[in-house]
Amino acid sequence: MTPTRRQIMSLTAAGVASLNAVAATAQTSGHMAVESPDKRLQVVVDVSGAVPNWSARFDGRDILLPSDLGLWLAEGRLLGEGAQFMGMTPKSHSGTWSPVLGQSSVYDATSQEVTLQFADPKSSARFNIIIRVFNGAAAVRYQLVSLPKGKRLRLMGERTQFRFPDSARIYSSRDEGDIHVSAQNRLAPLEHPDLTISSDRGAYADLPLTVDVGNGTFAYVAESDRLHYPRCMVKPHEKGGLVTYLMRYPGRATGWGGEDDTPEEAEFDIDVGQKTPWRILLAADSAKGLIEQHRIVPTLATANQLGDVSWVRPGRAFRIMKPYSTEASLKAVDFADQHKIEYVLFDAHWYGDGTDASEPTYPIKALDLQRVIDYAKTKKIGVMLYIDRVAVTRALDAMCKLYQKWGVAGVKLGFMWEGRQSDVDFIHKVVKAFGEHRMVVNLHDNLRPAGLERTLPNYLTLEGVKGNEQFPAARHHVNLAFTRPIAGPIDYTICYAQERNQTTNAHQLALAVTCYSPLTLLYWYDKPEKYADKPWPELKWFDDCPTTWDETRAIAGEIGEYVVIARRKGDVWYLGAITNEMERRLEIDLSFLGGGSWTATRYMDGNLSRPAYKTAVKIETVEVMATSRLKLQLNAAGGQAIRFVRTGAGKI
Numbered sequence: 001m002t003p004t005r006r007q008i009m010s011l012t013a014a015g016v017a018s019l020n021a022v023a024a025t026a027q028t029s030g031h032m033a034v035e036s037p038d039k040r041l042q043v044v045v046d047v048s049g050a051v052p053n054w055s056a057r058f059d060g061r062d063i064l065l066p067s068d069l070g071l072w073l074a075e076g077r078l079l080g081e082g083a084q085f086m087g088m089t090p091k092s093h094s095g096t097w098s099p100v101l102g103q104s105s106v107y108d109a110t111s112q113e114v115t116l117q118f119a120d121p122k123s124s125a126r127f128n129i130i131i132r133v134f135n136g137a138a139a140v141r142y143q144l145v146s147l148p149k150g151k152r153l154r155l156m157g158e159r160t161q162f163r164f165p166d167s168a169r170i171y172s173s174r175d176e177g178d179i180h181v182s183a184q185n186r187l188a189p190l191e192h193p194d195l196t197i198s199s200d201r202g203a204y205a206d207l208p209l210t211v212d213v214g215n216g217t218f219a220y221v222a223e224s225d226r227l228h229y230p231r232c233m234v235k236p237h238e239k240g241g242l243v244t245y246l247m248r249y250p251g252r253a254t255g256w257g258g259e260d261d262t263p264e265e266a267e268f269d270i271d272v273g274q275k276t277p278w279r280i281l282l283a284a285d286s287a288k289g290l291i292e293q294h295r296i297v298p299t300l301a302t303a304n305q306l307g308d309v310s311w312v313r314p315g316r317a318f319r320i321m322k323p324y325s326t327e328a329s330l331k332a333v334d335f336a337d338q339h340k341i342e343y344v345l346f347d348a349h350w351y352g353d354g355t356d357a358s359e360p361t362y363p364i365k366a367l368d369l370q371r372v373i374d375y376a377k378t379k380k381i382g383v384m385l386y387i388d389r390v391a392v393t394r395a396l397d398a399m400c401k402l403y404q405k406w407g408v409a410g411v412k413l414g415f416m417w418e419g420r421q422s423d424v425d426f427i428h429k430v431v432k433a434f435g436e437h438r439m440v441v442n443l444h445d446n447l448r449p450a451g452l453e454r455t456l457p458n459y460l461t462l463e464g465v466k467g468n469e470q471f472p473a474a475r476h477h478v479n480l481a482f483t484r485p486i487a488g489p490i491d492y493t494i495c496y497a498q499e500r501n502q503t504t505n506a507h508q509l510a511l512a513v514t515c516y517s518p519l520t521l522l523y524w525y526d527k528p529e530k531y532a533d534k535p536w537p538e539l540k541w542f543d544d545c546p547t548t549w550d551e552t553r554a555i556a557g558e559i560g561e562y563v564v565i566a567r568r569k570g571d572v573w574y575l576g577a578i579t580n581e582m583e584r585r586l587e588i589d590l591s592f593l594g595g596g597s598w599t600a601t602r603y604m605d606g607n608l609s610r611p612a613y614k615t616a617v618k619i620e621t622v623e624v625m626a627t628s629r630l631k632l633q634l635n636a637a638g639g640q641a642i643r644f645v646r647t648g649a650g651k652i
Contacts, residue, residue, distance in 0.1 A: 301451025382409025
């Protein structure tokens, strides 16, 4: 006889003890609780009704109301509805791991996990719902365990719901648009005006997104370990809250990517044994607290599939501007060398239009590319090449072999499609192929992070954002720190001393800290000649600033208002502070330095000029202690960047 839920939930004493060992409890009512190691976050799974659901409390406050769990079968039925609960298996994770590249050098993986086993009587499928709870984070995923021989499981969607309290305010975006603030039932970030007909149109938001729950807590929704599965968006649910929406079209927002009519993938198969991506909920008692949860997305991702990645090198990159010529390219290499920049990038059109039949197997006549690559190598600078998605689809293997022969260090792939299961599979194939030929990768256009940089560590960065090259308002830069880069790298193209910038130059300096990207593009619209006519002493900040970190601390901030982030590399700390369109005076605690005395080199806003980009950068060196409090004066749309170097004893 098949046991009922109530019978199964009446656990033996030994079973209860096993669950207690992982800080999980079970009750005869069909509710199970899984606690974080620090006991601040409690996730409850209810299997007593027709559809399983999950909910969460943080510091005793509701952060996630009961929210449905399940997978939509292609036949229109919910896998999970009416399924028989068969039992559960607890598991405890402990220890740390070190990413190849990251916002910290060590990530804590300590967490509690429970796997709930179900049987679907109609399809005879066995499946699991897996819940994992960290300090400040919870995650859920599904796994197809078994099917009758000869059968397959075809899906049309997923019903993982996020019902927040009614007071919640959602900070979300889609495509490459602005961050939109709304109630959860009015979710409507603006679609990009260049969306094609073959796109997912509607009130959908991309992940990640940030939530001001309204009761003194903040939440964050993201995904991780997206492999052989469509990308996830969210939409308002008719019964309240948000629910997952799996993309049916490529996520493409701008420019060329092929024909306008792209086949819809409304259904897709999953394999026996396959686990779906993690749906992640971060929790914190402040918006800045979310920033320090950056470890969760990579920790939940599949580990390195490339093997030896000792050759992977992070760093800064300088784009070589058109019109391309050999001599101009050699000058760009010299500029990169002068400013300690690790890469130069040939962007679009080095081999042709990119959208036509032109092949990225030979450069335009004006460019002796091999000479530039060889010259750059003498200065330990890598050359990166832009390639359009259309060309990559034609000859990936041949291209990888040829570029490795040339000595190319990396590629930037433009107008990439990410959305459907086939798009996700293609991205994995492309990034892995270049990695197997020892090239780093930067993916551009409408993409979103899901931990692939852990799985394929040559994947240095990705776009998927309204970038700085579009000259957004200062508030946009502030909002970003609390949203997009918490989930992964963000190629944000710092544009220095640009007449179209809406921020001060010190604000642009600080972006090197507030935005995280192992590959950071500097001086986006510039040629070396711009900086040849006079001294630019503030550029030493960019010369010195790393792109990967040993420790990241969120010092202060309010979403939409201002943010202060400090990051450590070795024994040196780097701090970035930016504000919105409001002038701001801040006083920050320097206890993050750990102890001792320090020399702080400050790159500050000078007297405000109009427009803001004309505001000079004032440089000041002061001695501080870890016990000090430091006053920051930020102009409207301004910022400050500070480098702290130890001068006296103390422990970091």
